[in-house]
Amino acid sequence: MRRNIKAIMAATLTAAMLLSTSAPVLADTVDSTVKVKAEFKDVGENAYYYMPVYWAKGNGITVGTSATTYGPNQPCTRGQMAAFLWRLNGSPEPQKTNYFTDVADTSAYAKAVAWAKEKGITVGTSVTTYSPNQPCTRAQMATFLWRLNGSPEPEKTEYFEDVAPDSNFAKAIAWAKENGITSGTTATTFTPGRTCTRGEMAMFLWKQSDSPEVQISKWIVDKPAWDETVVDKEAYDEQVLVKEAWDEPVYGEQVIYHCNGCGAVFYSAAELDAHGEAEVEKNPMSECGNFWAEYKQTQTGTTHHDAVYQTVHHEAVTHVVHHEATGHWA
Structure with a gap:
């Protein structure tokens, strides 16, 4: 009879482990075959974050730092991190938004932070503060994603030399490693205290969403930009009476x-x-x-x-008109 109980417990534990390592969370609004225009001038085609950034843009997870820039090397703040995760999950409406004193109800990330708090993704930097403008560390990034996916138990925690097995973020980093979300900063290090960039964040979100392919339209230049000199008055010689x-x-x-x-x-x-x-x-x-x-x-x-008489030469009066490049998306 004890054997049967042990067998049942073992089966139950195995099932729980299987459930804990299920596929990453994906909102119904996320399109795995999104089409998007390559409009960010600071996101190079050969950059490691090229496809992740445009996947995030195409799914409304980010709009960039401007219409033409993403800021991939800028720090990803804790406020931005919450907004990214919130949008990834369809921007659900939180019950309320006044959980933290340093997150105004009118701020762009108020609902995102409140949602993350209600889902147990974050507990803040203190009981009353979230520190939305503070850079998000790589360890915090891993922890947020881990909690978003239900805090599953990893197989082990001894993957990186700079991540102590008993640290608060050890399980989160181990889970991210096991699920291919990160491979570390080297083969043996994760650098948990380093600031997570916006480029890295896009990469982490993309990988935890199963690295979907993105159809990226590129701008094909039909005519390069050019400057045209427009003559307002022709050059002429004037006879001046001396x-x-x-x-x-x-x-x-x-x-x-x-x-x-x-x-x-x-x-x-x-x-x-x-x-x-x-x-x-x-x-x-x-x-x-x-x-x-x-x-x-x-x-x-x-x-x-x-x-x-003396001849005085007058140069032509001109002004330069700049014409932007013309082209098409393909």
Whole structure:
């Protein structure tokens, strides 16, 4: 009779162990064949978190840190961790949201934290605080996922040298190791106290959801981005007036002849000679014909100078119009 009881107990224990290691929790809203556009510029195709991030995006588990960035290397906060798990499970409505004094009812993760508290996934960092902005450690990540899946008993806990078998998170990490959710930071270490990044978090959630394939549409560039120079005003040469046109007087030396006899003034020697001869014929004793000469600078004409211009070159006035790349999703 004792043998039968032992057999029954052994069978019961085996069944319990089988139930505890059942398939990971998946909400009905999670699509294992999701199609999503590769819109995050900071998630490279060769990154280990490439498919997990887009699986999470396609299922509404994350929207990224912006429309075009995910922040894979940024720390995953405890608030974000709760939100990820909550959305993974269909964003259920909690009974209330005022469990922790540092989680405002209006915060983005209030319902997620409250749901996690009600499901026993978290007990907070104290009786009254959750520390939503504190970075989530790798050990906390494993613990959250372990509790989400019902805190199943692992086969053993001695997988990593830096995880003591009697630590609070030993079973959670061992369970994550046995279920292929983590392989550690090395073959013998898990680094439980290290901050869990957003990239790692996406990877852990994806693996605990059986690593589903994701159809990721890529942006195919039909025409690269380019800058176009638009001419507002063509280049031109302007004639700038430097000096107005002007006439310059021309001066020459003029000889003025003064007759000693009568004081008459003559402007050429010929006129003087003719005068002298005429006066001598009239009066042989006349002094006319004798003279003294005056030399005087006088204007003899003008020289015309055209206006002086200087050519000033004006460059074209332009502005640059940037055109984004055009393409299509495929």
